[in-house]
Amino acid sequence: xxxxxxxxxxxxxxxVLSGSALAQGAGDFPNKPVTLVVAFSPGGSTxxxxxxxxxxxxxxxxxxxxxENRPGAGGYVAWRSVxxxxxxxxxxxxxxxxxxxxxxxRPDEPLDPRKAFExxxxxxxxxxxxxxxxxxxxxxxxxxxxxxxxxEGGVNFSSSGVGSVSHMTFDALADLIGVxxxxxxxxxxxxxxxxxxxxxxxxxxxSVGSARKLSEEGGxxxxxxxxxxxxxxxxxxxxxxxxGVEPDVELRFWWGIFVPAGTPAPIKEKLAAAMKxxxxxxxxxxxxxxxxxxxxxxxxxxMAASLDSEITNWSALVEKRGIKAD
Amino acid sequence: xxxxxxxxxxxxxGTNLAYCFLGVLLGTAIGVLxxxxxxxxxxxxxxxxxxxxxxxxxxxLAGVYYGAEYxxxxxxxxxxxxxxxASAITCLDGYxxxxxxxxxxxxxxxxxxxxIGGSLGIILMMVLTPxxxxxxxxxxxxxxxxxxxxxxxxxxxxxxxxxxKGLMMIVFGLxxxxxxxxLNTGVxxxxxxxxxxxDGINMVVLAMGLFGVSEVIASIDRPGxxxxxRRISLRSMIPSRAEWRQAYPAILRGSAIGAFFGPLxxxxxxxxxxxxxxxxxxxxxxxSRFGKGAIEGVxxxxxxxxxxxQTAFIPTLALGIPGTATTAILLGAMMVHxxxxxxxxVTQNQDLFWGVIASFWIGxxxxxxxxxxxxxxxxxxxxxxxxxxxxxxxxxxxxxxxxVNNNLFDVWMxxxxxxxxxxxxxxxxxxxxxxxxxxxxxxLEENLRRGLLLFRxxxxxxxxxxxxxxxxLLLVLLIAYVAWSRYxxxxxxxxxxxxx
Numbered sequence: 001x002x003x004x005x006x007x008x009x010x011x012x013x014x015x016v017l018s019g020s021a022l023a024q025g026a027g028d029f030p031n032k033p034v035t036l037v038v039a040f041s042p043g044g045s046t047x048x049x050x051x052x053x054x055x056x057x058x059x060x061x062x063x064x065x066x067x068e069n070r071p072g073a074g075g076y077v078a079w080r081s082v083x084x085x086x087x088x089x090x091x092x093x094x095x096x097x098x099x100x101x102x103x104x105x106r107p108d109e110p111l112d113p114r115k116a117f118e119x120x121x122x123x124x125x126x127x128x129x130x131x132x133x134x135x136x137x138x139x140x141x142x143x144x145x146x147x148x149x150x151x152e153g154g155v156n157f158s159s160s161g162v163g164s165v166s167h168m169t170f171d172a173l174a175d176l177i178g179v180x181x182x183x184x185x186x187x188x189x190x191x192x193x194x195x196x197x198x199x200x201x202x203x204x205x206x207s208v209g210s211a212r213k214l215s216e217e218g219g220x221x222x223x224x225x226x227x228x229x230x231x232x233x234x235x236x237x238x239x240x241x242x243x244g245v246e247p248d249v250e251l252r253f254w255w256g257i258f259v260p261a262g263t264p265a266p267i268k269e270k271l272a273a274a275m276k277x278x279x280x281x282x283x284x285x286x287x288x289x290x291x292x293x294x295x296x297x298x299x300x301x302x303m304a305a306s307l308d309s310e311i312t313n314w315s316a317l318v319e320k321r322g323i324k325a326d
Numbered sequence: 327x328x329x330x331x332x333x334x335x336x337x338x339x340g341t342n343l344a345y346c347f348l349g350v351l352l353g354t355a356i357g358v359l360x361x362x363x364x365x366x367x368x369x370x371x372x373x374x375x376x377x378x379x380x381x382x383x384x385x386x387l388a389g390v391y392y393g394a395e396y397x398x399x400x401x402x403x404x405x406x407x408x409x410x411x412a413s414a415i416t417c418l419d420g421y422x423x424x425x426x427x428x429x430x431x432x433x434x435x436x437x438x439x440x441x442i443g444g445s446l447g448i449i450l451m452m453v454l455t456p457x458x459x460x461x462x463x464x465x466x467x468x469x470x471x472x473x474x475x476x477x478x479x480x481x482x483x484x485x486x487x488x489x490x491k492g493l494m495m496i497v498f499g500l501x502x503x504x505x506x507x508x509l510n511t512g513v514x515x516x517x518x519x520x521x522x523x524x525d526g527i528n529m530v531v532l533a534m535g536l537f538g539v540s541e542v543i544a545s546i547d548r549p550g551x552x553x554x555x556r557r558i559s560l561r562s563m564i565p566s567r568a569e570w571r572q573a574y575p576a577i578l579r580g581s582a583i584g585a586f587f588g589p590l591x592x593x594x595x596x597x598x599x600x601x602x603x604x605x606x607x608x609x610x611x612x613x614s615r616f617g618k619g620a621i622e623g624v625x626x627x628x629x630x631x632x633x634x635x636q637t638a639f640i641p642t643l644a645l646g647i648p649g650t651a652t653t654a655i656l657l658g659a660m661m662v663h664x665x666x667x668x669x670x671x672v673t674q675n676q677d678l679f680w681g682v683i684a685s686f687w688i689g690x691x692x693x694x695x696x697x698x699x700x701x702x703x704x705x706x707x708x709x710x711x712x713x714x715x716x717x718x719x720x721x722x723x724x725x726x727x728x729x730v731n732n733n734l735f736d737v738w739m740x741x742x743x744x745x746x747x748x749x750x751x752x753x754x755x756x757x758x759x760x761x762x763x764x765x766x767x768x769x770l771e772e773n774l775r776r777g778l779l780l781f782r783x784x785x786x787x788x789x790x791x792x793x794x795x796x797x798x799l800l801l802v803l804l805i806a807y808v809a810w811s812r813y814x815x816x817x818x819x820x821x822x823x824x825x826x
Contacts, residue, residue, distance in 0.1 A: 041651050043657070047369070072524060077731075162509070162511065213666050
C-alpha cells in the first residue's frame with residue numbers, strides 16, 4: 001500500500017522536525033517541553049482541538065507540547081492548577097467558554113480568571129445552531145417560537161450538563177424570545193443529541209457541525225444558526241441576526257490560550273506568534289475544518305476584552321434567569 | 327456479503343494488518359498494567375494517527391481499545407487489580423482460581439471466552455446494525471430507568487454470602503455514588519470541601535482501592551512466600567474436559583448478554599459483565615461455588631464484556647454517540663480525518679466501515695494468538711515472593727490511578743479506599759455489590775429524574791411506554807419468582823421439621 005510508506009515517512013519527518021527547529025527570541029524560551037492544560041476529559045471538543053494543534057504548535061515553538069487533561073469541578077481543578085503554576089510560559093491553559101461561564105455561575109468562587117490568568121491569544125470559534133426533532137411541527141424559527149410559547153409546561157431542551165455551553169446558550173436564546181423552557185441535562189453532547197434524534201426531548205443548541213450531520217440523517221431540523229453570516233453548507237438556514245434576535249453574550253464556542261498571571265511579556269509574545277503561525281499551516285487548517293472549528297487568531301488584548309465582556313454579560317443573565325450551579 | 331469481503335480486503339493489506347497488530351499489542355500491554363487505561367493511551371496516540379490513512383488510524387486506535395479490555399482481565403485474575411468495573415467482576419472468581427493454582431486455566435478461559443464473545447459480537451454487528459440503531463434511539467429515560475432497576479434488583483437477589491450484608495453493600499455503594507455534582511441542579515453533594523470530590527469518587531480509584539489495595543494490606547498479616555509455589559506446566563493451563571463443559575455454555579450466554587447491553591451508551595460493557603455473572607449464578611446448580619473459583623464466573627463476564635465492547639461500536643460509528651470516554655476519542659479521530667460518523671458512514675465509506683469491522687475480527691484473532699503463549703509468562707508473576715511483588719503492585723496502582731486524571735488527590739483516595747476495603751474484608755462484606763451500587767445508583771437516579779422532568783412528575787410515564795413496561799413486568803416476575811422459591815424452601819423446611 002502506497003499510503004503506508006508515505007505516511008510513515010511523514011511521521012518520521014514530523015518527529016525529527018519537532019526536535020530540531022531552533023528557538024528564536026524571548027531568551028532561550030522554550031528549552032523544555034511546554035504543557036498545554038485542558039480542563040476536560042479526553043474526547044471532548046477542547047481536547048480534540050488540543051490534539052489537532054499540539055504537534056504543529058510544538059514544531060513551531062521548537063519544543064514538544066504535551067496535552068495534560070485535568071478534568072474536575074467543571075474546570076476548576078485545572079484552572080486552580082494553572083493559577084498556581086510558575087509563570088514561566090511552560091504551563092499554558094487552553095481555555096474555552098467554560099472559563100467565563102464558570103465565573104458567572106459561581107460568583108463566590110475566589111478564582112477570578114481575569115486576575116489569575118493573562119490572555120495570550122484567541123484561537124478559534126465554532127458557531128452553533130438551534131435544532132429540533134424533525135417530527136415536531138415547526139418548520140421555521142418563527143413557528144418554533146409560537147410552538148414553544150404554546151406548549152403546555154414549556155418546550156424542553158437537552159444539554160450536555162448544567163452550566164454547559166449548550167445549556168447556557170439555550171437559556172440565553174429563550175430569554176430573548178420570551179419563553180420558559182424545561183432543561184433536561186445529559187452527560188455529554190452525544191447523549192443529548194441522541195435524546196433529540198430519538199424524540200425524547202424537543203430541542204437543543206448544538207455546534208453547526210453536529211447539527212448539519214444530524215439533519216442530513218433526517219433526525220433533526222435546523223432552524224437557525226448563531227454565526228454572523230449564513231453557513232455555506234446550510235444556505236437555507238437563517239442566522240439569528242436576520243431573525244432579529246441579537247444577544248449580548250456570544251452564542252458560540254470559542255477557544256483561546258492563557259498563561260498564569262505574571263508571565264513575562266516576551267514569552268507571551270513568543271507563544272502568541274507561534275500560535276499564529278500554527279493556525280496558518282494548511283494541514284492544521286484542514287484538520288480544524290474537519291472538527292468544525294474556525295481558526296480565528298486574535299491578539300492578547302482582544303482575547304482579554306472578550307473574556308471580560310463574556311463574564312459580565314453571562315453574570316447578568318445568570319442573575320436574571322436565576323440559574324444555579326454551585 | 328460483498329461489503330464484508332471488501333472489508334477483509336481492506337483489513338488484510340500489509341499496512342492495516344501491521345497497525346492492527348501494533349494496536350492490540352499496545353492495548354494488551356496497557357491493559358495488563360493496572361490503572362493505565364485505554365483512555366490515556368488512545369488520546370496520546372491520536373496526534374500520531376494524523377499522518378496515517380483514516381482507516382489505518384481507526385484500526386490502530388480501536389485495536390488499542392479492545393486490546394486493553396482484553397488485557398485488563400489478566401491483572402485482575404492474577405493480582406486482583408481491576409482497572410474497569412467489568413474486570414472487577416472477573417476478579418470475583420478469577421483471583422480465587424489463581425490462588426488455587428489454576429491461573430493458567432482462568433487466563434486460557436478468558437482468552438477463549440473473549441475471542442468467542444468478540445466474534446459473536448462482530449457477527450451480530452454485521453447482521454443487526456440497523457436494528458440495534460433503532461433500539462438505542464428508542465431507549466429514553468424510562469427504558470434506561472427500567473433496565474437499570476432490573477440490574478440493581480437482580481444484583482440484590484443474587485449476592486454471595488449473607489443476603490442482608492449484600493444489600494447493605496449495595497446501599498453503601500448507592501451512597502458512595504451520591505458523592506459529587508448532582509446532574510440536574512449542579513448542586514455538589516458530600517464533597518467535604520474538596521474540589522476533587524465534585525465529580526465524585528473516580529471509578530478506577532474505587533475498583534483498585536477496594537480490590538487491589540485491600541489485597542495488598544491483607545497480605546501483610548499472611549505468612550510470607552508466593553501466591554503459587556507449584557511449577558506451571560503447559561498441561562495445567564488447559565481446562566479439563568469437565569471445566570470446559572461448564573465454561574463453553576457460559577461463554578455463549580455471556581456473549582448474547584454482552585451483545586445486547588453493549589450499545590446502551592455509558593452502561594454497556596459494565597452492565598453486561600454484571601448481568602452475565604448474575605445470570606450464571608442464578609442458573610448454576612450450586613450457586614455457592616461462585617466467589618470461590620467457579621469457571622463460569624470467569625468465562626461468562628469476559629465473553630459478555632468483549633461482545634459488548636464490539637457492539638458498543640454501533641452507536642459510536644453509526645450514530646455518533648460515544649458509549650465511553652475512549653470511544654469519544656475514536657469519534658474525535660474520525661472527525662479530524664474528515665469522516666462524519668452517522669448512518670451514512672455505512673453506505674458512503676463502505677471500505678472504511680467494513681474494513682474497520684473486519685479488522686476487529688482479525689484483531690480478536692491476533693489477541694488470541696498473542697495471549698495464549700503469554701499465559702505462561704503472566705502466570706510466573708505469581709511466583710515472585712510477596713515482599714517484592716506487593717510493593718511493586720502498590721507503585722503500579724499509584725502510577726495508574728494518577729494517570730487517569732493527572733491528579734495526586736486520586737492517589738490518596740485509592741489508599742483510603744483500600745483501607746476501607748480492608749475493613750470491609752475483616753467484617754466479611756463483599757466489595758462487588760458496593761461497586762454495582764456505585765455504578766448503577768447515579769444512572770438510576772439520573773434517568774428517574776430525567777423521566778420525571780419529561781413526564782411532568784407523572785410516575786405513570788414509566789409504565790405507559792411498551793419497552794419500559796415490558797422490562798418492569800420482567801422485574802415483577804423476577805421478584806415474584808424469588809419470593810416464591812424462598813417461600814417454598816421455607817415450607818419444605820417446616821414440613822421436613824414436622825415429619826422429623
